[in-house]
Amino acid sequence: MEAGKEENGGNDMKIIAVMSPKGGIGKTTTADSVAYILGQEHGKRVLILDGDPQGDTSKTFDAYEPEGIGMSELLERHANVGGNYRTSELIQVTRYDHIDIIPANGYLMRTDMNLMLKQEENQVTRLCDALSEVSDAYDYCICDCGRLFDMVVINILLAASLIIAPVKVGGFENEALYNLAEQVEDLKEINPDLSIKVVMTMRQKNKTSLQVEDWIRTSSGFQMFTTPIRRSIVAEKASMAMMPLPEFSRRSIASQDYRGMVEEIIEETS
Ligand SMILES: Nc1ncnc2c1ncn2[C@@H]1O[C@H](COP(=O)(O)OP(=O)(O)OP(=O)(O)O)[C@@H](O)[C@H]1O
Ligand SMILES: [Mg+2]
Numbered sequence: 001m002e003a004g005k006e007e008n009g010g011n012d013m014k015i016i017a018v019m020s021p022k023g024g025i026g027k028t029t030t031a032d033s034v035a036y037i038l039g040q041e042h043g044k045r046v047l048i049l050d051g052d053p054q055g056d057t058s059k060t061f062d063a064y065e066p067e068g069i070g071m072s073e074l075l076e077r078h079a080n081v082g083g084n085y086r087t088s089e090l091i092q093v094t095r096y097d098h099i100d101i102i103p104a105n106g107y108l109m110r111t112d113m114n115l116m117l118k119q120e121e122n123q124v125t126r127l128c129d130a131l132s133e134v135s136d137a138y139d140y141c142i143c144d145c146g147r148l149f150d151m152v153v154i155n156i157l158l159a160a161s162l163i164i165a166p167v168k169v170g171g172f173e174n175e176a177l178y179n180l181a182e183q184v185e186d187l188k189e190i191n192p193d194l195s196i197k198v199v200m201t202m203r204q205k206n207k208t209s210l211q212v213e214d215w216i217r218t219s220s221g222f223q224m225f226t227t228p229i230r231r232s233i234v235a236e237k238a239s240m241a242m243m244p245l246p247e248f249s250r251r252s253i254a255s256q257d258y259r260g261m262v263e264e265i266i267e268e269t270s
Helices: 027-041 056-060 071-076 107-117 126-134 151-159 173-187 207-218 233-240 253-269
Strands: 014-018 046-051 099-102 140-145 162-168 195-201
Touching: 014 027, 014 151, 027 046, 027 056, 027 099, 027 140, 027 162, 027 195, 027 233, 027 253, 046 056, 046 071, 046 151, 071 107, 071 126, 071 151, 107 151, 126 151, 140 151, 151 173, 162 173, 173 195, 173 207, 195 207, 233 253
Parallel strands: 014 140, 014 162, 046 099, 046 140, 162 195
Antiparallel strands: none
16 A cells, blocks of 8 residues: 555545746646636636645635645644644635635745654655545645655655646756656655656747657657647736636637646546
8 A cells, every 4th residue: 555545545536746846937837727727617626735835826826825824734733743733624715616725835944844854753645644634525636836855845746646747948858857757766666656747838839849849759758748838928927917827818828728738637537
């Protein structure tokens, strides 16, 4: 049995992490868009976890509070580890019927340090244990990650079955991907089901972009979503408006691409 997972295989909720060791490459935009399309357009029950102390996803879903409770309490003060919170008490509803969230704020950095110091306790499988309490209530759990392999992100990756790894062409893409794959290989000793799937983000139709895409698809050894996400100025506007891109502009090319990507996710996970 995998650490922290239900022996009866009753964990229905698919846990998907959006992670890359590179910054500013569309992790949050991807997590927000995938969560929105799954929840609001496909009627799936979605739980979002914000695994980044920047709290960007929490801001998109109106749940950001600098002093509020959320992911830090889930990891540090859950009843499983002697605290006084159950998972459901940390879940907040959003303005969307099918989307709930456990938000994050800057305290998540302190949580990372506190977990690192608790070496004798189950410091890396806490999230997996906590999520099993709500696995019947949701179809998907979408986790936005920060770009460091800190204790928070390791907890997420050990609970997840899929990592969506956004790649933006701009240099060192292969290095970032291989770094991610190396770390994931180590985590697979505890979570053997974990796989990585690349998605191109902010894709432009120039020669370099197409070459990188071709390399990933044909020779890198990584799985890749068939649908690349095209670059669209509307995405930046959606971020500034703190709205999920497919809601901000239903018809933007990037929103259409995210819909194609979500079709692939549903197909693979149903
Ligand atoms: N398809 C796209 N086309 C154009 N701009 C995009 C696209 N996707 C995301 N962006 C923009 O790129 C910027 C970075 O995106 P985002 O915040 O999603 O990246 P991130 O990887 O989560 O960053 P961080 O490492 O800071 O968490 C934002 O301004 C966002 O609006
Ligand atoms: Mg982000």
